[in-house]
Amino acid sequence: MTASKKKILMLALCLNLGVCLQSVHCKNLESTSMKEEREAMVRIFIQRGIQSDVVLNAFRKVPREWFVPEESQKFAYNDHPISIGHGQTISQPFIVAYMTQTLGESVYGKILEIGFGSGYQTAILSQLSKEIYSIEYVPELYKYGKKNLSRMNATNIHLKLGDGRKGWVENAPFDAILVAAAPESIPLELIQQLREGGRMVIPVGGKFNQILYTYTKKNGKLQELDRVDVRFVPLVGN
Numbered sequence: 001m002t003a004s005k006k007k008i009l010m011l012a013l014c015l016n017l018g019v020c021l022q023s024v025h026c027k028n029l030e031s032t033s034m035k036e037e038r039e040a041m042v043r044i045f046i047q048r049g050i051q052s053d054v055v056l057n058a059f060r061k062v063p064r065e066w067f068v069p070e071e072s073q074k075f076a077y078n079d080h081p082i083s084i085g086h087g088q089t090i091s092q093p094f095i096v097a098y099m100t101q102t103l104g105e106s107v108y109g110k111i112l113e114i115g116f117g118s119g120y121q122t123a124i125l126s127q128l129s130k131e132i133y134s135i136e137y138v139p140e141l142y143k144y145g146k147k148n149l150s151r152m153n154a155t156n157i158h159l160k161l162g163d164g165r166k167g168w169v170e171n172a173p174f175d176a177i178l179v180a181a182a183p184e185s186i187p188l189e190l191i192q193q194l195r196e197g198g199r200m201v202i203p204v205g206g207k208f209n210q211i212l213y214t215y216t217k218k219n220g221k222l223q224e225l226d227r228v229d230v231r232f233v234p235l236v237g238n
């Protein structure tokens, strides 16, 4: 090999190595920055009134970027909803934190979730709850959320494709029920499947005007504990 050919070969090797080192470096940088963004998201939760350390720690553990489409991963920690297709969105992180905290002590028990979509709220609950039963209505989102959730390697998540308005009677009563889409009125089955003293968080209202209620069940009836204005997708069904 001539000296000039050797030089070219060395240069090519160096460049190649440079590219490799750079990409390894970039990968590390990327995951570090996602962690920092996650921590910044948690700081915003604290400023906005999420006080429970166990709830905050669940958000520190679950990578939200696993639950958004690849092209939106750079926005994973922005505090807004992101489209997941089929006219649906992954809920705004603060709303997920609020809904989790408002369940109080009942979050540690057996939970029914309606509308798991991306699976992010389910993943958060799986860190806190004994068992989480979750139902999704849209078949494509059922598959999407199920695939996302498989990365959690959790043994307490049970998923079903179907109409969540009917609840999941075989596993009732539930300590808590969390509904992620808004009906015009609360389905009776859900009230029946909530255990006495348990909590329900549910958005109720029309397309443009909804309130997110937190209830507890006393003597078979829902008793309001809290309410905030929100905007959710409608709870659908035939």
Ligand code: SAH
Binding pocket: 088, 089, 090, 091, 114, 115, 116, 117, 118, 119, 120, 121, 122, 135, 136, 137, 138, 141, 162, 163, 164, 165, 180, 181, 233, 234, 235, 236, 237
């Ligand atoms: N917590 C989810 C929210 C997804 S949006 C997330 O952050 O990804 C609300 C979800 O409710 C959608 O996936 C929608 O398909 C689902 N949904 C609407 N009506 C439903 C019903 N009757 N039963 C079960 N899921 C329903």
